[in-house]
Amino acid sequence: MSENTPPPNDNAEKGAFAPVPGASYLDADMASLASLLEWYEAMGVDLAVDDEAVDRFAAPKTGVAAPAAASQTSQNAAPPAVNHGSGPIANPLLQQEETKPAARPQNMAGKAEIEIAAKAAKAADNLEALRDALMHFDACPLKRHADKLVFGEGPADADLMVAGGAPRKQDDLAGLPFQGAEGALLEKILAAIQLDYSQVYRTNILPWRPAGDRRPSPIEHDLCLPFFQRQVGLIKPKFILCLGEQAAHAILNQKGSILRLRGQAHTVEIDGHRAQAFATLNPSHLLNKPAQKALVWHDMLKFKRALQNES
Numbered sequence: 159m160s161e162n163t164p165p166p167n168d169n170a171e172k173g174a175f176a177p178v179p180g181a182s183y184l185d186a187d188m189a190s191l192a193s194l195l196e197w198y199e200a201m202g203v204d205l206a207v208d209d210e211a212v213d214r215f216a217a218p219k220t221g222v223a224a225p226a227a228a229s230q231t232s233q234n235a236a237p238p239a240v241n242h243g244s245g246p247i248a249n250p251l252l253q254q255e256e257t258k259p260a261a262r263p264q265n266m267a268g269k270a271e272i273e274i275a276a277k278a279a280k281a282a283d284n285l286e287a288l289r290d291a292l293m294h295f296d297a298c299p300l301k302r303h304a305d306k307l308v309f310g311e312g313p314a315d316a317d318l319m320v321a322g323g324a325p326r327k328q329d330d331l332a333g334l335p336f337q338g339a340e341g342a343l344l345e346k347i348l349a350a351i352q353l354d355y356s357q358v359y360r361t362n363i364l365p366w367r368p369a370g371d372r373r374p375s376p377i378e379h380d381l382c383l384p385f386f387q388r389q390v391g392l393i394k395p396k397f398i399l400c401l402g403e404q405a406a407h408a409i410l411n412q413k414g415s416i417l418r419l420r421g422q423a424h425t426v427e428i429d430g431h432r433a434q435a436f437a438t439l440n441p442s443h444l445l446n447k448p449a450q451k452a453l454v455w456h457d458m459l460k461f462k463r464a465l466q467n468e469s
Contacts, residue, residue: 199303199369268377271297272384279384285314288388292365298381300366300374306333310361310389318353318465319395319433320344321386322362322440323404324374330367335360336441343441344401347454351462359393361386363408373404383408391429396468398426398433399461402440409435421457423464434468436461 278295282288289309295301308325311334320336328338336344345355364382368374374382386408390398400406403416410424419437426435438457439450 268380271377272380275381276384279388282388282392285310285389285392288385288392292385295385298366298378300364300368300378300382303369304366305330308333308335308362308365308367310359311335312359312361313357314359314393316357316359316393317396318357318399319359319361319390319393319397320348320399320401321360321405321409322401322442323408324364324371325362325367326371326442327367329362335362339445340441343444347441347458350455351458351465359395361389363405379408387429390433391431394431395433397461397465398435400435400437402443405440406437410437417453420453421460423460434464436464 274297275295278291279288282291289307292307292309301307304325308329322335325335326338326340328340329335331337335341344360348355348358363386364374364379365385366382368378398409400409400419403419406416406419407413409426409428410419411426412419412424416437416439420439422436424435424437426433436457438454438461444451444454
């Protein structure tokens with residue numbers, strides 16, 4: 159079997175196997191190409207960086223052949239010097255890259271769109287208006303692949319806001335945060351410190367689920383952040399419970415592992431409102447690593463004491 163031969167697949171004639179990106183057999187049947195496009199869409203690939211693909215493993219292009227007379231003269235010339243480590247070695251692939259046109263400045267385009275998002279969020283004077291602003295906001299790529307907008311749920315004057323990072327599959331289908339096993343576990347965690355789940359406002363930093371539950375890009379995160387911050391300004395909670403690293407970074411405005419940020423009281427000011435924020439592990443993380451529930455229990459005991467001191 160040559161290296162260009164696709165791997166054996168009993169369902170190949172049905173177009174069932176997904177070609178590996180970059181392989182030479184991509185000119186197979188149309189069903190295989192359609193399968194590849196579906197895979198790209200599920201992974202959140204929605205932007206081509208260049209007009210043409212670049213083969214990084216191809217040999218560098220050689221220059222135009224010199225005339226015969228010149229080549230005869232070059233036979234008598236001294237051989238080219240060999241670099242033995244006295245200086246940098248030129249990389250022909252990098253030299254080839256330098257001749258390509260500059261890529262579109264994504265950061266500048268993102269900056270303008272972030273300003274539009276901030277203005278749209280600030281203009282909302284209640285939660286319903288904020289939801290409507292999100293429904294009409296089309297600049298975020300996450301919206302194109304999500305099934306539904308996942309807005310916050312709970313009392314508009316709640317003292318406690320619980321915020322996760324991004325919606326999951328069940329949230330996307332229902333259009334509500336913390337559905338399925340994740341929501342059931344969150345309800346048990348809050349009940350363990352005598353908190354009524356129905357009296358807590360639940361939301362996420364992102365209102366749309368990233369395809370395949372991938373990590374959102376910085377631009378996608380920054381486009382959604384003003385709408386979350388406006389939720390905080392409208393609800394004015396006394397406490398914010400950050401579930402997971404993504405939510406902790408956005409709310410606490412700090413970097414680092416969730417294991418370093420968890421279990422501590424942080425005073426934050428968001429959209430002109432000051433609140434006490436605590437970070438702990440996300441219930442979706444605990445479903446995969448139940449042994450770490452002990453960490454969350456210790457965090458919730460500290461959080462309970464802070465609630466009691468406030469009252």
